[in-house]
Amino acid sequence: MDQKIIVRGGRRLKGRVRVNGAKNAALAILCGATLAGENVVLDNVPNITDVQHIIQVLSFLGARVVWWREDAVTISVPSLTVREAPYDLVKKLRASNLLLGPLLARCGEVRIPLPGGCNIGARPMDLHFKGLSALGAELSLEKGYICAKAKRLRGAQVYLDFPSVGATENIMMAACLAEGQTLIQNAAKEPEVVDLANFLNSLGARIFGAGTDVIRIEGVKELGRPVHYSVIPDRIEAGTLMVAAVATRGEVEIEGVIPRHIQPLTAKLREMGAEIVEGEDVFYIKAPDELRPVNVKTMPYPGFPTDMQSQVMALLSTVPGTSLIVENIYENRFQVAQELRRMGAQIKVEGRVAVVEGVPRLYGAQVRATDLRAGAALVIAGLMAEGETEVVGAEVIYRGYKDFEKRLARLGADLAAANGQEQFFALGEKSDPGRRNIPTYRE
Numbered sequence: 308m309d310q311k312i313i314v315r316g317g318r319r320l321k322g323r324v325r326v327n328g329a330k331n332a333a334l335a336i337l338c339g340a341t342l343a344g345e346n347v348v349l350d351n352v353p354n355i356t357d358v359q360h361i362i363q364v365l366s367f368l369g370a371r372v373v374w375w376r377e378d379a380v381t382i383s384v385p386s387l388t389v390r391e392a393p394y395d396l397v398k399k400l401r402a403s404n405l406l407l408g409p410l411l412a413r414c415g416e417v418r419i420p421l422p423g424g425c426n427i428g429a430r431p432m433d434l435h436f437k438g439l440s441a442l443g444a445e446l447s448l449e450k451g452y453i454c455a456k457a458k459r460l461r462g463a464q465v466y467l468d469f470p471s472v473g474a475t476e477n478i479m480m481a482a483c484l485a486e487g488q489t490l491i492q493n494a495a496k497e498p499e500v501v502d503l504a505n506f507l508n509s510l511g512a513r514i515f516g517a518g519t520d521v522i523r524i525e526g527v528k529e530l531g532r533p534v535h536y537s538v539i540p541d542r543i544e545a546g547t548l549m550v551a552a553v554a555t556r557g558e559v560e561i562e563g564v565i566p567r568h569i570q571p572l573t574a575k576l577r578e579m580g581a582e583i584v585e586g587e588d589v590f591y592i593k594a595p596d597e598l599r600p601v602n603v604k605t606m607p608y609p610g611f612p613t614d615m616q617s618q619v620m621a622l623l624s625t626v627p628g629t630s631l632i633v634e635n636i637y638e639n640r641f642q643v644a645q646e647l648r649r650m651g652a653q654i655k656v657e658g659r660v661a662v663v664e665g666v667p668r669l670y671g672a673q674v675r676a677t678d679l680r681a682g683a684a685l686v687i688a689g690l691m692a693e694g695e696t697e698v699v700g701a702e703v704i705y706r707g708y709k710d711f712e713k714r715l716a717r718l719g720a721d722l723a724a725a726n727g728q729e730q731f732f733a734l735g736e737k738s739d740p741g742r743r744n745i746p747t748y749r750e
């Protein structure tokens with residue numbers, strides 16, 4: 308059902324907000340938990356729709372997953388009764404592809420539909436296939452399903468042509484139970500890869516070098532030590548809130564972060580003129596009215612993250628001067644530009660390059676969230692715009708952000724969420740119930 312977020316722009320964000328656990332780490336760790344038997348307890352798990360969907364897939368496969376607190380789950384996978392994941396569940400998220408490695412290692416056979424997720428590019432799986440084949444698996448595509456089989460997995464040396472996060476994670480998980488040593492060269496260095504490796508090591512795996520471009524895995528017979536593990540904070544959620552703070556020329560404190568994970572963004576926001584003070588696990592951000600244009604190039608970690616590109620594009624659309632954005636990861640991640648143009652932004656896209664000419668102001672309009680980060684970017688644009696912005700297709704935002712509009716409202720934004728039945732609930736101090744029959748509430 309089409310959901311909407313309605314934003315009335317013009318308010319500066321002010322206050323303090325705490326970041327949730329990282330979507331991309333939690334998803335990988337939940338998949339990795341299928342390598343173990345029982346007694347896995349995870350903290351700081353964000354209750355977002357992607358996580359709910361992966362839990363549905365795991366439950367279908369025979370795992371017992373229980374939310375025992377708002378942000379904590381227990382998982383036990385004594386045996387996996389089903390080795391085929393259903394298309395209707397898997398199509399909802401990209402990260403379902405991360406079941407391939409662990410299920411193959413644990414069961415020797417698996418059938419998973421090609422994953423779904425946002426339409427941001429072709430996102431092939433050749434590197435996952437290359438790595439798992441090197442470990443001895445036979446893989447084929449049959450009627451939209453990835454079919455993988457292996458009598459036994461053997462350690463191998465795998466060079467990734469590109470440091471793919473998902474391929475690194477899948478190969479690393481499969482290699483945990485392979486015979487002998489695996490080397491992943493040109494591995495992804497993202498913090499979420501490191502978090503997955505730390506989690507697997509706490510289960511009894513022997514993974515060395517995660518966070519560098521060579522990861523060594525010594526295979527073990529089984530994993531299954533009791534584990535109580537806490538997922539790292541979401542650097543992209545933190546970054547999105549930082550950009551929202553700067554976009555509204557606000558003053559915000561963001562708690563529960565690992566500042567070094569967000570360096571590439573912090574550096575850009577400082578280059579634009581924002582004041583950012585870093586504590587051990589907190590950021591204080593204050594933005595002046597006048598900001599400077601910057602150039603941004605998305606790269607694998609520790610480069611500038613593609614998952615922050617759309618939000619920064621929204622911000623730059625009101626910064627005087629010319630900014631250049633080069634998107635090196637996904638060919639369709641500029642779709643948000645055409646929605647921002649509806650709001651008055653001046654953005655030209657030529658292949659992988661977007662040229663953003665800052666305009667004095669954006670105007671509220673009806674726009675569509677074409678993907679998760681585009682949705683967040685459009686809400687940020689709405690916070691800056693004059694008048695009312697209606698972001699339709701907002702359900703994709705909840706794939707990755709928990710209580711997105713509530714958290715922004717607590718920082719003083721004026722915005723509301725609604726479902727397709729036009730049942731609005733509104734947040735923020737100055738919502739105007741009269742205009743749209745919105746029952747207002749304040750927390």
Ligand SMILES: CC(=O)N[C@H]1[C@@H](OP(=O)(O)OP(=O)(O)OC[C@H]2O[C@@H](n3ccc(=O)[nH]c3=O)[C@H](O)[C@@H]2O)O[C@H](CO)[C@@H](O)[C@@H]1O
Pocket residue numbers: 331332334401402428429430431432433434435436469470471472473474495499613614635636637
């Ligand atoms: C659930 C999750 O963790 N998602 C993140 C993960 O996605 P994901 O793991 O899918 O991203 P990858 O790092 O694999 O993809 C990066 C690039 O490599 C290409 N590629 C990837 C695999 C492959 O076999 N062949 C190939 O060509 C992709 O098309 C893309 O152009 O990392 C991305 C890059 O930081 C983030 O945007 C996503 O939020």
Ligand SMILES: C=C(OP(=O)(O)O)C(=O)O
Pocket residue numbers: 400401402424425427614679680707
């Ligand atoms: C692209 C993203 O996620 P996924 O890989 O789950 O589609 C994202 O988080 O921006």
